[in-house]
Amino acid sequence: MKNFTSKLFLFALAFAAVGCAQSNDAAKVISKLDRQAERMKSEIRATPSAVADKEFSTTYYISTDGNDENDGLKPESAIKSLQRLAELDLKPNDCVLFRRGDVWRGQIRAKAGVTYSAYGQGEKPRLYGSPYDAAKVGQWIETETKNVYMYDGELAADIGTLVFNEGEACATKVMMIRQEDGSTLHINTREPFASYRDLRRDLEFYHDYKDQKRVYLCSTEGNPSERFSSIELLVKGNIFQASNDVTVDNLCIKYGGAHGIGSGTTRNLSVTNCELGWIGGSIQSEIAFGRNHPTRYGNAVEIYGGCENFTVSGCYIYQIYDAAITHQHQGDVGEPLVMRNVLYSNNLIEDCVYSIEYFLGREDTIQSHYMDGILISNNLMRRAGYGWGQQRPDKETPAHIKSWSHHTNRASNFLVANNVFDRSTHDLLNIAAASSESMPTLSANTYIQHRGASAGAWGSEGVTYPFDDTVEESLKQIFDEQQAEIYYVEE
Numbered sequence: 022m023k024n025f026t027s028k029l030f031l032f033a034l035a036f037a038a039v040g041c042a043q044s045n046d047a048a049k050v051i052s053k054l055d056r057q058a059e060r061m062k063s064e065i066r067a068t069p070s071a072v073a074d075k076e077f078s079t080t081y082y083i084s085t086d087g088n089d090e091n092d093g094l095k096p097e098s099a100i101k102s103l104q105r106l107a108e109l110d111l112k113p114n115d116c117v118l119f120r121r122g123d124v125w126r127g128q129i130r131a132k133a134g135v136t137y138s139a140y141g142q143g144e145k146p147r148l149y150g151s152p153y154d155a156a157k158v159g160q161w162i163e164t165e166t167k168n169v170y171m172y173d174g175e176l177a178a179d180i181g182t183l184v185f186n187e188g189e190a191c192a193t194k195v196m197m198i199r200q201e202d203g204s205t206l207h208i209n210t211r212e213p214f215a216s217y218r219d220l221r222r223d224l225e226f227y228h229d230y231k232d233q234k235r236v237y238l239c240s241t242e243g244n245p246s247e248r249f250s251s252i253e254l255l256v257k258g259n260i261f262q263a264s265n266d267v268t269v270d271n272l273c274i275k276y277g278g279a280h281g282i283g284s285g286t287t288r289n290l291s292v293t294n295c296e297l298g299w300i301g302g303s304i305q306s307e308i309a310f311g312r313n314h315p316t317r318y319g320n321a322v323e324i325y326g327g328c329e330n331f332t333v334s335g336c337y338i339y340q341i342y343d344a345a346i347t348h349q350h351q352g353d354v355g356e357p358l359v360m361r362n363v364l365y366s367n368n369l370i371e372d373c374v375y376s377i378e379y380f381l382g383r384e385d386t387i388q389s390h391y392m393d394g395i396l397i398s399n400n401l402m403r404r405a406g407y408g409w410g411q412q413r414p415d416k417e418t419p420a421h422i423k424s425w426s427h428h429t430n431r432a433s434n435f436l437v438a439n440n441v442f443d444r445s446t447h448d449l450l451n452i453a454a455a456s457s458e459s460m461p462t463l464s465a466n467t468y469i470q471h472r473g474a475s476a477g478a479w480g481s482e483g484v485t486y487p488f489d490d491t492v493e494e495s496l497k498q499i500f501d502e503q504q505a506e507i508y509y510v511e512e
Contacts, residue, residue, distance in 0.1 A: 047469060047508040054443055054469075058401060061369040065337045066145065068294040070118075071270045072138045077116040081109060082140060084120035096120070096140065103127040111135050113266065119146030126152055130262045131269075137261075139271040145296060150260040150277030151253040155183070161245045164237065166218045170245055172236045179230045181255035181278035181302020181317065181342065182409065183238065188340065191409050192226040192238060194302060196315050208414055257303035257318070259283035263290050270294055278303030279318040281341075286326030286358075292333045297321040301342025301410065317413065320344040320378070326354075332364045339371040342410040344378035344423070346370075350390070351383035351428060358382075360392040368400045372408030375423040376400070376442075382429035392432035395461065397422070399439050406446030419447040426453035426483035435461035437500075443469045444510065448477035449488060452500075457481045463500035468492070472509040 079094070083106055087099030093109070100106065103125050106117065113134025119125070122143035129148065131137065139146050153159070153174075161170040183192040197205035197214055207214035217227045217237035226238040242248050253276040260277040261269065263284035273296040274281045281297040284290060301319035321341045322333050328348050338345040346368070348360050360381060370376040377397060382390040406419025421442045424430055432454065442449050449470045454460050460480065468488075470476065476488040479499045486495045488509070496502035 047510045050467075050469060050508050051443065051510075054401065054403065054441065058369055058371065058403065061401060062337055065294060065335060065369065066296060068271060068335065070138045070140065071293050072116060072136050072268065075116075075136070077136065078112060078114040080116040080118060081106075081111075082118050082120070083125075085123040085125070086120075103129060119148075119272065121146055123147070124149060126150075128258055128260055128262065131264045131267045133264045134266040135264075136268040136270065137272065138268070145271050145273040147273040147275065148260055149253065149275055150256055150258060150300075151184075151275075152256060153254075155252040155254055156246045156249050157251075161238070161240075163244070164217065166220065168223075168239050168241045169217055169220050170238050170240055171217070172238070175234045176228070176236055176254065176256065177230060177234045178257040179278060179303040180226075180228045180236055181257070181319070182299075182412075183226060183236075184253040184255065184276060184299050185224075185249040186251055187253075188299065190224065191299075192224045193222070193412050194317075195220065195225050195227045196304070209412075253299070255299065255302055260300075263287060263324075265289060267291070268293070273297075274321075275299050277301075277319070279305075280323045281319075281321040283320070283323045283325070285324070286328065287324050287331070288329040290324065290328070290331050292322050292336060294335045296337045297341070297345075298337075298339045299409075300340075317342060320347050321373075322346045324348045324360075326350050327358045327360060328363065329359070329361045331360075331362070332366075333368060334364065334366045335368065337369045338373065340408045340410075341373040342413070343373070344375040345373045347375070347378040348392075349378060349380050351380060353387055357389035357391075359390070360395070362394045363392070364396050364398075365400060366396065366398045369403075370400060370421075371403045374406055374408070374410040374413070374419045376402035376405055376421040378423040380425045380428040380430060382431065383427060387429060388431070390429070390431060392430070393434055395432060395435040397437045397440060397461075401441045401443070403441075403443040405444070405449075407444075411446065417447050419445050420451040420477060421445060421449060423448075423451045424453050425451070426478055428453075428455075430454040430459055431456070432459040432461065435459075436464065437461050437466065438464040439466065441467040441469070443467075445470065445474075448475045448485075450477040450479065452477065452479055453483045454481055460500065463496060463502040463505075465504040465506075466502065467506040467508070468496075469508045470510065472511055 081093040082099040084099040087101035089105040091098040093100040111132040116136040118140040121141040124147040159174040196208045220239040223241040255278040257278040266289040304315045402421040470488040476486040
């Protein structure tokens with residue numbers, strides 16, 4: 022991890038001249054971060070392929086102007102479809118290059134040892150979990166209920182949300198709270214709700230994925246296909262299923278109902294220079310975790326299980342229902358579960374519920390699970406809980422780092438350095454562990470939050486600390502944070 026030191030110092034210098042912890046500086050700092058974020062977006066979206074100079078056994082090319090009868094071995098003989106890609110006999114040290122500027126809809130199941138990246142000029146290749154643009158494909162049919170339209174395409178996999186005009190707006194998913202007497206209520210308003218006939222508010226939708234397999238949308242301004250130029254459907258499922266020894270570079274992955282890039286226990290997974298947005302929201306379980314309402318996915322980049330050499334770097338991630346980046350697991354798997362050498366660096370993360378989430382070992386009896394060598398550095402994390410994920414019922418949960426105090430989180434060699442944590446609707450940071458020895462060290466981070474709001478639940482006791490004049494000393498005591506830059510946003 023030492024080779025990242027120079028990048029950390031460069032990032033820190035961008036904020037070193039702003040000043041010490043003063044409330045009247047917060048607006049200036051946020052304005053500066055706005056400009057920094059725009060620069061990072063532009064740079065990330067324009068990054069060249071990180072694998073251009075590497076040698077591979079075989080390189081395959083895929084383009085929407087290609088032909089599935091081709092061999093795919095040259096740009097001029099590119100294959101065309103994700104279905105044909107799945108049929109290739111890919112081997113370790115092979116490479117798949119997607120043509121820039123093209124769009125594919127569907128899912129990819131990665132092969133172990135393979136690199137997936139981009140070739141050509143223009144925007145990053147786009148992989149959409151949405152099966153089609155529902156403003157152009159299919160019809161929205163007016164129902165007998167005022168302002169409620171049914172999409173005529175069959176959709177058996179649950180929809181997380183609908184994204185309109187490439188992110189200008191999104192729909193609010195209506196789910197039901199089940200009462201002991203068998204009745205059902207609207208999850209947000211607590212009004213009686215039994216079917217699409219009870220939709221009342223603009224851009225609320227209900228998906229009857231079990232019986233009718235149809236999506237119903239309330240649109241008070243007319244037919245959705247006439248109102249919007251694009252409508253993307255966040256269908257349940259991972260867009261990119263990862264594997265061991267895989268690199269994902271320079272891809273744009275959007276509009277999926279579960280995870281953008283997802284995997285179980287994995288070694289040597291690297292995600293670099295990617296854009297990931299509008300992920301999650303589909304139903305994970307109708308009733309689980311003691312709740313009387315459904316639980317929803319999902320994360321932009323997730324490993325659920327053990328991991329070794331897991332890197333997410335140089336990515337722009339935004340509008341994720343849960344976490345932008347996460348390594349997590351709870352429960353016993355019958356053997357030690359290890360998360361080792363994890364690096365999250367140089368990422369721009371905006372408007373997610375959690376910028377980074379980690380947890381390990383919910384049961385106190387699991388002593389063999391542990392994390393070792395975790396570095397979270399040089400990331401710009403902004404507005405936790407400000408995005409569409411806050412349509413969730415459990416609104417008091419956002420944080421830029423979320424570890425959940427009921428997990429053991431046994432860890433060593435854990436450093437969080439030179440990051441910017443810019444506002445949260447709940448905790449700025451939620452970092453806890455069963456023992457103080459497992460807490461990370463924090464160093465030279467910038468903290469921006471509303472005065473009097475929650476700094477977060479910290480430490481082995483899970484005590485919640487306010488973001489007030491005591492926060493600097495609390496950071497020193499809990500995390501040995503000696504170089505904090507702290508800014509208070511006044512109400």
